[in-house]
Amino acid sequence: MEGDSTNLDAAIESLLNVEKQMRLAGDVAGTRKAVIDIVELCYKAGAWKTLNDQIVLLSKRRGQLKQAITAMVQKAMEYIDLTPDMDTRIELIKTLSSVSAGKIYVEIERARLIKRLAKIKEEQGKIDEAADLMQEVAVETFGSMAKTEKIAFILEQVRLCLDRQDYVRAQILSRKISTRVFDADPSKEKKKPKEGDSIVQDAPAEIPSLLELKRIYYELMIRYYSHNNEYLEICRCYKAIYDIPAIKEDPAKWIPILRKICWYLVLAPHDPMQSSLLNATLEDKNLSEIPNFRLLLKQLVTMEVIQWTSLWDFFKAEYEDEKNLPGGALGDKAAGDLKLRIIEHNILVVSKYYSRITLKRLADLLCLSLQEAEKHLSEMVNSKSLIAKIDRPMGVVSFRTAQDSNGVLNSWATNLEKLLDLVEKSCHQIHKETMIHKAVLKA
Numbered sequence: 242m243e244g245d246s247t248n249l250d251a252a253i254e255s256l257l258n259v260e261k262q263m264r265l266a267g268d269v270a271g272t273r274k275a276v277i278d279i280v281e282l283c284y285k286a287g288a289w290k291t292l293n294d295q296i297v298l299l300s301k302r303r304g305q306l307k308q309a310i311t312a313m314v315q316k317a318m319e320y321i322d323l324t325p326d327m328d329t330r331i332e333l334i335k336t337l338s339s340v341s342a343g344k345i346y347v348e349i350e351r352a353r354l355i356k357r358l359a360k361i362k363e364e365q366g367k368i369d370e371a372a373d374l375m376q377e378v379a380v381e382t383f384g385s386m387a388k389t390e391k392i393a394f395i396l397e398q399v400r401l402c403l404d405r406q407d408y409v410r411a412q413i414l415s416r417k418i419s420t421r422v423f424d425a426d427p428s429k430e431k432k433k434p435k436e437g438d439s440i441v442q443d444a445p446a447e448i449p450s451l452l453e454l455k456r457i458y459y460e461l462m463i464r465y466y467s468h469n470n471e472y473l474e475i476c477r478c479y480k481a482i483y484d485i486p487a488i489k490e491d492p493a494k495w496i497p498i499l500r501k502i503c504w505y506l507v508l509a510p511h512d513p514m515q516s517s518l519l520n521a522t523l524e525d526k527n528l529s530e531i532p533n534f535r536l537l538l539k540q541l542v543t544m545e546v547i548q549w550t551s552l553w554d555f556f557k558a559e560y561e562d563e564k565n566l567p568g569g570a571l572g573d574k575a576a577g578d579l580k581l582r583i584i585e586h587n588i589l590v591v592s593k594y595y596s597r598i599t600l601k602r603l604a605d606l607l608c609l610s611l612q613e614a615e616k617h618l619s620e621m622v623n624s625k626s627l628i629a630k631i632d633r634p635m636g637v638v639s640f641r642t643a644q645d646s647n648g649v650l651n652s653w654a655t656n657l658e659k660l661l662d663l664v665e666k667s668c669h670q671i672h673k674e675t676m677i678h679k680a681v682l683k684a
Contacts, residue, residue: 249286253279253295253364256533260299262431262647264306268364280316289329292317293336300340307346314341314350321357328592334358338635349386349442352378352394359401372401375662381417385442392418392454399461408468415462420481423455452485470574476505480518492530504563507541508578510583511626533559546606548578549654584609585626591626592640600636 263271271631276299283292296317300310300629317337324330334354341351355378362371367658380386380394395417402411449457459478466474488494502522509515519538522528535551542548560568560576587607591598604614618638630639 249282249288249291249371252282253291255349256282258311261302262476263303264309266300266441267306269306272306272309272655276313277316280313284320285322285326289324292320294317296336296340300621307344310340310344311347311350314347318350318354324372327361331358331361334361346583348383352380352383352386356394356397359397368401368405371377372398372405373406376402376414387448388422389451389454390448392422392446392451392458396457396461399465403461408465410535411465413462415458415465418458420458423451423458423481431605451486456485456488459523470578471507472578473509473512473518476502478507478517480507482528495527496530499525499610500534500563500566503528503531503538504560504575507537508575541586544590546590547583549583549608552583553580580584581617584620586619588627590654592629596641597637597639600631600638603638 256275258325260272260275260279262299263275280292283295299305299313309324314337317333321330321333321491324333338351338358341347344351355374359371359374360369362374366649375394375398378394381390398410398416402414403410421451461483462476463478466478468660479498482488482503483498490497506515506519506522511544519542523535523538523542528584530537533556537552540552560579577578584607588603591603591606600611600614603618604611607614607617609617615631618627618629618631622629628640630641631637632639
Protein backbone atom coordinates (compact mmCIF):
# COMPACT_ATOMS: atom_id res chain seq x y z
CA MET A 242 0.00 0.00 0.00
CA GLU A 243 2.90 2.28 0.91
CA GLY A 244 4.50 1.54 -2.44
CA ASP A 245 1.29 2.55 -4.21
CA SER A 246 1.22 5.92 -2.47
CA THR A 247 4.94 6.44 -3.26
CA ASN A 248 4.29 5.65 -6.93
CA LEU A 249 1.31 8.01 -6.93
CA ASP A 250 3.35 10.82 -5.36
CA ALA A 251 6.14 10.30 -7.88
CA ALA A 252 3.69 10.29 -10.80
CA ILE A 253 2.00 13.46 -9.52
CA GLU A 254 5.41 15.11 -9.03
CA SER A 255 6.44 14.43 -12.63
CA LEU A 256 3.06 15.69 -13.92
CA LEU A 257 3.38 18.85 -11.77
CA ASN A 258 6.72 19.54 -13.47
CA VAL A 259 5.08 19.11 -16.88
CA GLU A 260 2.24 21.43 -15.78
CA LYS A 261 4.78 24.04 -14.61
CA GLN A 262 6.68 23.99 -17.94
CA MET A 263 3.46 24.30 -19.93
CA ARG A 264 2.11 27.04 -17.67
CA LEU A 265 5.27 29.14 -17.87
CA ALA A 266 5.33 28.66 -21.63
CA GLY A 267 1.70 29.86 -21.77
CA ASP A 268 0.56 26.65 -23.49
CA VAL A 269 -3.20 26.49 -22.67
CA ALA A 270 -3.92 23.04 -24.13
CA GLY A 271 -0.82 21.49 -22.54
CA THR A 272 -1.50 22.97 -19.09
CA ARG A 273 -5.14 21.86 -19.24
CA LYS A 274 -4.11 18.30 -20.18
CA ALA A 275 -1.51 18.11 -17.38
CA VAL A 276 -4.03 19.33 -14.79
CA ILE A 277 -6.70 16.86 -15.95
CA ASP A 278 -4.11 14.02 -15.90
CA ILE A 279 -3.26 14.79 -12.25
CA VAL A 280 -6.95 14.78 -11.27
CA GLU A 281 -7.58 11.52 -13.16
CA LEU A 282 -4.52 9.89 -11.61
CA CYS A 283 -5.76 10.66 -8.06
CA TYR A 284 -9.25 9.40 -8.90
CA LYS A 285 -8.00 6.11 -10.41
CA ALA A 286 -5.81 5.51 -7.36
CA GLY A 287 -8.85 6.20 -5.12
CA ALA A 288 -6.82 8.79 -3.20
CA TRP A 289 -9.62 11.27 -2.42
CA LYS A 290 -7.66 13.27 0.15
CA THR A 291 -4.75 13.65 -2.28
CA LEU A 292 -7.27 14.72 -4.95
CA ASN A 293 -8.58 17.50 -2.68
CA ASP A 294 -5.02 18.62 -1.83
CA GLN A 295 -3.96 18.67 -5.50
CA ILE A 296 -7.04 20.69 -6.54
CA VAL A 297 -6.21 23.37 -3.96
CA LEU A 298 -2.50 23.27 -4.85
CA LEU A 299 -3.08 23.56 -8.62
CA SER A 300 -5.52 26.45 -8.22
CA LYS A 301 -3.02 28.43 -6.13
CA ARG A 302 -0.02 28.04 -8.46
CA ARG A 303 1.47 31.30 -9.66
CA GLY A 304 -0.07 32.65 -12.86
CA GLN A 305 -2.39 29.66 -13.18
CA LEU A 306 -4.40 29.80 -16.42
CA LYS A 307 -8.16 30.31 -16.20
CA GLN A 308 -8.82 27.56 -18.74
CA ALA A 309 -6.81 25.07 -16.67
CA ILE A 310 -8.79 25.84 -13.49
CA THR A 311 -12.10 25.61 -15.40
CA ALA A 312 -11.09 22.23 -16.89
CA MET A 313 -9.92 20.94 -13.48
CA VAL A 314 -13.17 21.96 -11.71
CA GLN A 315 -15.34 20.48 -14.48
CA LYS A 316 -13.36 17.20 -14.46
CA ALA A 317 -13.47 16.87 -10.66
CA MET A 318 -17.24 17.55 -10.68
CA GLU A 319 -17.71 14.35 -12.73
CA TYR A 320 -16.30 12.36 -9.78
CA ILE A 321 -18.73 13.72 -7.16
CA ASP A 322 -21.26 10.93 -7.76
CA LEU A 323 -18.47 8.30 -7.77
CA THR A 324 -17.24 9.04 -4.24
CA PRO A 325 -17.26 6.03 -1.87
CA ASP A 326 -19.16 7.73 1.00
CA MET A 327 -21.07 10.89 1.94
CA ASP A 328 -18.23 12.50 3.96
CA THR A 329 -15.83 12.19 1.01
CA ARG A 330 -18.51 13.65 -1.30
CA ILE A 331 -19.14 16.65 0.97
CA GLU A 332 -15.38 17.24 1.35
CA LEU A 333 -14.86 17.19 -2.44
CA ILE A 334 -17.80 19.57 -3.04
CA LYS A 335 -16.48 21.96 -0.36
CA THR A 336 -12.95 21.87 -1.84
CA LEU A 337 -14.22 22.61 -5.36
CA SER A 338 -16.53 25.33 -4.00
CA SER A 339 -13.72 27.10 -2.16
CA VAL A 340 -11.42 26.87 -5.21
CA SER A 341 -14.09 28.37 -7.51
CA ALA A 342 -15.17 31.11 -5.03
CA GLY A 343 -14.72 34.61 -6.44
CA LYS A 344 -13.65 33.35 -9.89
CA ILE A 345 -16.07 34.64 -12.51
CA TYR A 346 -15.06 32.02 -15.10
CA VAL A 347 -16.23 29.12 -12.90
CA GLU A 348 -19.26 30.89 -11.33
CA ILE A 349 -21.75 28.51 -12.94
CA GLU A 350 -19.84 25.44 -11.69
CA ARG A 351 -19.78 26.99 -8.20
CA ALA A 352 -23.55 27.61 -8.28
CA ARG A 353 -24.15 23.96 -9.25
CA LEU A 354 -21.80 22.76 -6.49
CA ILE A 355 -23.58 24.88 -3.86
CA LYS A 356 -26.94 23.55 -5.06
CA ARG A 357 -25.73 19.96 -4.63
CA LEU A 358 -24.30 20.67 -1.20
CA ALA A 359 -27.56 22.35 -0.14
CA LYS A 360 -29.51 19.29 -1.35
CA ILE A 361 -27.31 17.01 0.79
CA LYS A 362 -27.78 19.29 3.82
CA GLU A 363 -31.54 19.30 3.27
CA GLU A 364 -31.62 15.49 3.10
CA GLN A 365 -29.79 15.48 6.43
CA GLY A 366 -32.57 17.70 7.82
CA LYS A 367 -30.39 20.84 8.08
CA ILE A 368 -32.84 23.21 6.32
CA ASP A 369 -31.32 26.40 7.80
CA GLU A 370 -27.81 25.48 6.64
CA ALA A 371 -29.11 24.60 3.16
CA ALA A 372 -31.00 27.90 2.86
CA ASP A 373 -27.96 29.93 4.02
CA LEU A 374 -25.72 28.15 1.50
CA MET A 375 -28.12 28.83 -1.38
CA GLN A 376 -28.47 32.51 -0.50
CA GLU A 377 -24.72 33.06 -0.89
CA VAL A 378 -25.06 32.74 -4.67
CA ALA A 379 -26.60 35.56 -6.74
CA VAL A 380 -27.29 33.70 -10.01
CA GLU A 381 -29.24 36.63 -11.50
CA THR A 382 -25.87 38.31 -12.23
CA PHE A 383 -24.49 35.34 -14.22
CA GLY A 384 -24.42 36.26 -17.89
CA SER A 385 -23.55 32.84 -19.30
CA MET A 386 -26.05 30.74 -17.31
CA ALA A 387 -29.15 29.51 -19.15
CA LYS A 388 -32.36 31.37 -18.25
CA THR A 389 -34.19 28.22 -17.13
CA GLU A 390 -31.29 27.20 -14.87
CA LYS A 391 -31.26 30.67 -13.28
CA ILE A 392 -35.01 30.52 -12.60
CA ALA A 393 -34.74 26.97 -11.22
CA PHE A 394 -31.94 28.10 -8.87
CA ILE A 395 -33.87 31.12 -7.56
CA LEU A 396 -37.00 28.97 -7.09
CA GLU A 397 -34.91 26.56 -5.02
CA GLN A 398 -33.76 29.52 -2.88
CA VAL A 399 -37.40 30.61 -2.42
CA ARG A 400 -38.52 27.07 -1.53
CA LEU A 401 -35.86 26.68 1.17
CA CYS A 402 -36.80 30.08 2.65
CA LEU A 403 -40.46 29.02 2.78
CA ASP A 404 -39.44 25.70 4.38
CA ARG A 405 -37.66 27.57 7.18
CA GLN A 406 -40.63 30.03 7.34
CA ASP A 407 -38.50 33.03 6.39
CA TYR A 408 -41.31 34.73 4.46
CA VAL A 409 -39.67 38.16 4.12
CA ARG A 410 -36.57 36.77 2.40
CA ALA A 411 -38.73 34.45 0.27
CA GLN A 412 -40.60 37.49 -1.08
CA ILE A 413 -37.37 39.40 -1.78
CA LEU A 414 -35.94 36.43 -3.70
CA SER A 415 -39.17 35.79 -5.63
CA ARG A 416 -39.09 39.38 -6.93
CA LYS A 417 -35.88 38.53 -8.81
CA ILE A 418 -38.06 36.58 -11.25
CA SER A 419 -40.16 38.69 -13.62
CA THR A 420 -43.42 36.91 -14.50
CA ARG A 421 -43.03 38.17 -18.10
CA VAL A 422 -40.23 35.60 -18.51
CA PHE A 423 -42.80 32.77 -18.43
CA ASP A 424 -44.84 34.31 -21.26
CA ALA A 425 -41.87 34.55 -23.64
CA ASP A 426 -41.94 32.32 -26.71
CA PRO A 427 -38.82 30.08 -26.49
CA SER A 428 -38.85 29.39 -30.27
CA LYS A 429 -38.23 33.08 -31.00
CA GLU A 430 -35.33 33.37 -28.60
CA LYS A 431 -32.72 31.45 -30.60
CA LYS A 432 -30.78 34.50 -31.74
CA LYS A 433 -27.17 34.31 -32.78
CA PRO A 434 -25.00 35.92 -30.10
CA LYS A 435 -23.57 39.28 -31.13
CA GLU A 436 -19.88 40.03 -31.09
CA GLY A 437 -18.72 40.60 -27.54
CA ASP A 438 -21.74 38.84 -25.95
CA SER A 439 -20.99 36.04 -23.50
CA ILE A 440 -22.03 32.65 -24.83
CA VAL A 441 -24.99 31.31 -22.86
CA GLN A 442 -24.52 27.69 -21.84
CA ASP A 443 -27.27 25.13 -22.35
CA ALA A 444 -29.14 24.15 -19.19
CA PRO A 445 -28.39 20.66 -17.74
CA ALA A 446 -30.87 17.90 -18.59
CA GLU A 447 -32.43 17.81 -15.10
CA ILE A 448 -33.59 21.47 -15.28
CA PRO A 449 -37.38 21.60 -15.97
CA SER A 450 -38.90 23.38 -18.98
CA LEU A 451 -40.01 27.03 -18.76
CA LEU A 452 -43.71 26.11 -18.42
CA GLU A 453 -42.92 23.58 -15.69
CA LEU A 454 -40.90 26.29 -13.89
CA LYS A 455 -43.90 28.63 -14.26
CA ARG A 456 -46.08 26.08 -12.42
CA ILE A 457 -43.46 25.62 -9.66
CA TYR A 458 -43.09 29.42 -9.29
CA TYR A 459 -46.83 30.01 -8.84
CA GLU A 460 -47.16 27.03 -6.44
CA LEU A 461 -44.42 28.56 -4.27
CA MET A 462 -46.14 31.97 -4.44
CA ILE A 463 -49.41 30.31 -3.32
CA ARG A 464 -47.52 28.99 -0.27
CA TYR A 465 -46.20 32.50 0.41
CA TYR A 466 -49.58 34.26 0.03
CA SER A 467 -51.37 31.55 2.07
CA HIS A 468 -49.24 32.55 5.06
CA ASN A 469 -50.97 35.98 5.14
CA ASN A 470 -54.32 34.76 3.72
CA GLU A 471 -54.02 37.05 0.67
CA TYR A 472 -56.91 35.39 -1.14
CA LEU A 473 -56.96 37.54 -4.27
CA GLU A 474 -53.23 37.00 -4.89
CA ILE A 475 -53.66 33.23 -4.34
CA CYS A 476 -56.52 33.32 -6.85
CA ARG A 477 -54.34 35.11 -9.43
CA CYS A 478 -51.60 32.49 -8.95
CA TYR A 479 -54.10 29.67 -9.57
CA LYS A 480 -55.35 31.56 -12.65
CA ALA A 481 -51.80 31.69 -14.03
CA ILE A 482 -51.38 27.91 -13.46
CA TYR A 483 -54.80 27.34 -15.05
CA ASP A 484 -53.63 29.14 -18.22
CA ILE A 485 -50.66 26.77 -18.77
CA PRO A 486 -51.47 24.78 -21.97
CA ALA A 487 -50.54 21.36 -20.45
CA ILE A 488 -53.04 21.96 -17.59
CA LYS A 489 -55.84 23.34 -19.80
CA GLU A 490 -55.81 20.22 -21.99
CA ASP A 491 -56.42 17.77 -19.13
CA PRO A 492 -59.76 18.04 -17.24
CA ALA A 493 -58.34 16.00 -14.36
CA LYS A 494 -55.80 18.81 -13.82
CA TRP A 495 -57.85 21.94 -14.52
CA ILE A 496 -61.07 21.07 -12.65
CA PRO A 497 -59.40 21.14 -9.16
CA ILE A 498 -57.61 24.40 -10.11
CA LEU A 499 -60.81 26.04 -11.39
CA ARG A 500 -62.54 25.03 -8.13
CA LYS A 501 -59.72 26.74 -6.19
CA ILE A 502 -60.04 29.88 -8.39
CA CYS A 503 -63.78 30.05 -7.57
CA TRP A 504 -63.27 29.55 -3.84
CA TYR A 505 -60.54 32.18 -3.55
CA LEU A 506 -62.56 34.64 -5.65
CA VAL A 507 -65.41 34.30 -3.18
CA LEU A 508 -63.03 34.61 -0.22
CA ALA A 509 -61.28 37.73 -1.60
CA PRO A 510 -62.53 41.10 -0.30
CA HIS A 511 -64.65 43.07 -2.75
CA ASP A 512 -62.60 45.44 -4.93
CA PRO A 513 -62.32 46.34 -8.66
CA MET A 514 -59.67 43.66 -9.38
CA GLN A 515 -61.80 41.00 -7.68
CA SER A 516 -64.89 42.10 -9.66
CA SER A 517 -63.12 41.95 -13.02
CA LEU A 518 -61.63 38.51 -12.23
CA LEU A 519 -65.05 37.30 -11.07
CA ASN A 520 -66.72 38.37 -14.32
CA ALA A 521 -63.87 36.95 -16.45
CA THR A 522 -64.18 33.58 -14.65
CA LEU A 523 -67.96 33.54 -15.13
CA GLU A 524 -67.45 33.86 -18.89
CA ASP A 525 -65.18 30.78 -18.90
CA LYS A 526 -66.93 27.96 -20.78
CA ASN A 527 -65.19 25.33 -18.61
CA LEU A 528 -67.22 26.55 -15.61
CA SER A 529 -70.23 24.60 -16.94
CA GLU A 530 -68.33 21.41 -15.96
CA ILE A 531 -68.68 22.40 -12.28
CA PRO A 532 -72.25 23.87 -12.14
CA ASN A 533 -72.28 24.31 -8.35
CA PHE A 534 -69.39 26.78 -8.54
CA ARG A 535 -71.03 28.62 -11.43
CA LEU A 536 -74.07 29.01 -9.17
CA LEU A 537 -71.86 30.28 -6.31
CA LEU A 538 -70.25 32.98 -8.49
CA LYS A 539 -73.64 33.90 -10.02
CA GLN A 540 -75.03 34.52 -6.52
CA LEU A 541 -72.16 36.91 -5.77
CA VAL A 542 -72.70 38.87 -8.98
CA THR A 543 -76.49 39.09 -8.52
CA MET A 544 -77.55 42.07 -6.43
CA GLU A 545 -79.66 40.06 -3.99
CA VAL A 546 -79.26 39.22 -0.31
CA ILE A 547 -77.72 35.74 0.20
CA GLN A 548 -78.92 33.61 3.13
CA TRP A 549 -75.73 32.38 4.80
CA THR A 550 -77.25 29.25 6.41
CA SER A 551 -78.78 27.90 3.18
CA LEU A 552 -75.59 28.73 1.21
CA TRP A 553 -73.37 26.95 3.76
CA ASP A 554 -75.65 23.90 3.86
CA PHE A 555 -75.45 23.68 0.07
CA PHE A 556 -71.68 24.20 -0.27
CA LYS A 557 -70.36 22.60 2.92
CA ALA A 558 -69.78 19.24 1.21
CA GLU A 559 -67.85 20.94 -1.65
CA TYR A 560 -65.80 22.86 0.91
CA GLU A 561 -64.90 19.67 2.80
CA ASP A 562 -64.00 17.91 -0.49
CA GLU A 563 -61.15 20.38 -1.12
CA LYS A 564 -59.01 18.50 1.45
CA ASN A 565 -58.88 15.47 -0.86
CA LEU A 566 -58.03 17.43 -4.03
CA PRO A 567 -54.62 18.72 -5.25
CA GLY A 568 -53.68 21.91 -3.40
CA GLY A 569 -55.27 20.74 -0.15
CA ALA A 570 -57.72 22.50 2.17
CA LEU A 571 -58.43 26.23 1.90
CA GLY A 572 -56.80 27.29 5.19
CA ASP A 573 -57.87 27.53 8.83
CA LYS A 574 -59.67 30.87 8.57
CA ALA A 575 -61.41 30.21 5.24
CA ALA A 576 -64.83 29.20 6.63
CA GLY A 577 -64.99 32.29 8.90
CA ASP A 578 -63.82 34.55 6.06
CA LEU A 579 -66.42 33.08 3.72
CA LYS A 580 -69.20 34.06 6.14
CA LEU A 581 -67.66 37.53 6.45
CA ARG A 582 -67.62 37.98 2.65
CA ILE A 583 -71.30 36.97 2.39
CA ILE A 584 -72.19 39.56 5.10
CA GLU A 585 -70.17 42.22 3.22
CA HIS A 586 -71.94 41.30 -0.03
CA ASN A 587 -75.33 41.61 1.68
CA ILE A 588 -74.47 45.04 3.16
CA LEU A 589 -73.42 46.25 -0.32
CA VAL A 590 -76.73 44.96 -1.76
CA VAL A 591 -78.72 46.78 0.95
CA SER A 592 -76.77 50.01 0.30
CA LYS A 593 -77.72 49.78 -3.40
CA TYR A 594 -81.48 49.54 -2.68
CA TYR A 595 -81.81 51.81 0.38
CA SER A 596 -80.65 55.35 0.98
CA ARG A 597 -81.82 55.21 4.64
CA ILE A 598 -82.64 52.12 6.70
CA THR A 599 -83.13 51.42 10.41
CA LEU A 600 -80.35 49.44 12.05
CA LYS A 601 -82.92 46.90 13.27
CA ARG A 602 -84.19 46.24 9.76
CA LEU A 603 -80.61 45.97 8.47
CA ALA A 604 -79.79 43.41 11.18
CA ASP A 605 -82.92 41.42 10.23
CA LEU A 606 -81.93 41.38 6.55
CA LEU A 607 -78.41 40.23 7.43
CA CYS A 608 -79.65 37.63 10.00
CA LEU A 609 -77.35 39.21 12.61
CA SER A 610 -77.69 40.84 16.01
CA LEU A 611 -77.71 44.68 16.21
CA GLN A 612 -74.16 44.77 17.60
CA GLU A 613 -72.78 42.46 14.87
CA ALA A 614 -74.54 44.40 12.08
CA GLU A 615 -73.10 47.67 13.40
CA LYS A 616 -69.62 46.15 13.77
CA HIS A 617 -69.52 44.80 10.18
CA LEU A 618 -70.92 48.04 8.79
CA SER A 619 -68.29 50.09 10.66
CA GLU A 620 -65.49 47.82 9.38
CA MET A 621 -66.64 48.28 5.78
CA VAL A 622 -66.80 52.07 6.20
CA ASN A 623 -63.27 51.99 7.72
CA SER A 624 -61.91 49.99 4.79
CA LYS A 625 -63.55 52.53 2.42
CA SER A 626 -65.53 49.86 0.56
CA LEU A 627 -68.75 51.64 1.53
CA ILE A 628 -69.94 55.16 2.43
CA ALA A 629 -72.44 55.25 5.32
CA LYS A 630 -73.34 57.17 8.48
CA ILE A 631 -75.01 55.70 11.56
CA ASP A 632 -77.34 57.87 13.69
CA ARG A 633 -77.13 55.77 16.85
CA PRO A 634 -79.77 57.54 19.01
CA MET A 635 -82.30 57.25 16.15
CA GLY A 636 -80.98 53.82 15.10
CA VAL A 637 -80.86 54.84 11.43
CA VAL A 638 -78.18 54.13 8.81
CA SER A 639 -77.82 56.58 5.91
CA PHE A 640 -76.03 55.38 2.78
CA ARG A 641 -76.13 58.79 1.08
CA THR A 642 -72.88 60.48 0.19
CA ALA A 643 -72.51 63.95 1.65
CA GLN A 644 -72.12 66.48 -1.18
CA ASP A 645 -70.29 69.78 -0.95
CA SER A 646 -71.89 73.06 -2.16
CA ASN A 647 -70.40 72.67 -5.67
CA GLY A 648 -71.85 69.17 -5.99
CA VAL A 649 -75.33 70.36 -4.92
CA LEU A 650 -75.25 73.27 -7.39
CA ASN A 651 -74.06 70.98 -10.19
CA SER A 652 -76.87 68.48 -9.55
CA TRP A 653 -79.43 71.33 -9.56
CA ALA A 654 -78.02 72.70 -12.82
CA THR A 655 -78.16 69.20 -14.36
CA ASN A 656 -81.75 68.70 -13.21
CA LEU A 657 -82.81 72.12 -14.60
CA GLU A 658 -81.11 71.29 -17.89
CA LYS A 659 -83.03 68.01 -18.10
CA LEU A 660 -86.31 69.79 -17.28
CA LEU A 661 -85.81 72.47 -19.96
CA ASP A 662 -84.84 69.75 -22.44
CA LEU A 663 -88.11 67.92 -21.72
CA VAL A 664 -90.15 71.15 -22.08
CA GLU A 665 -88.46 71.86 -25.41
CA LYS A 666 -89.16 68.32 -26.68
CA SER A 667 -92.82 68.56 -25.56
CA CYS A 668 -93.25 71.96 -27.36
CA HIS A 669 -91.73 70.46 -30.49
CA GLN A 670 -94.08 67.45 -30.38
CA ILE A 671 -97.17 69.72 -29.83
CA HIS A 672 -96.09 71.98 -32.71
CA LYS A 673 -95.60 68.94 -34.95
CA GLU A 674 -99.07 67.53 -34.06
CA THR A 675 -100.70 70.97 -34.75
CA MET A 676 -99.03 71.22 -38.19
CA ILE A 677 -100.23 67.71 -39.15
CA HIS A 678 -103.76 68.53 -37.89
CA LYS A 679 -103.88 71.77 -39.95
CA ALA A 680 -102.66 69.94 -43.06
CA VAL A 681 -105.41 67.33 -42.65
CA LEU A 682 -108.11 70.08 -42.26
CA LYS A 683 -106.89 71.89 -45.38
CA ALA A 684 -107.04 68.65 -47.37
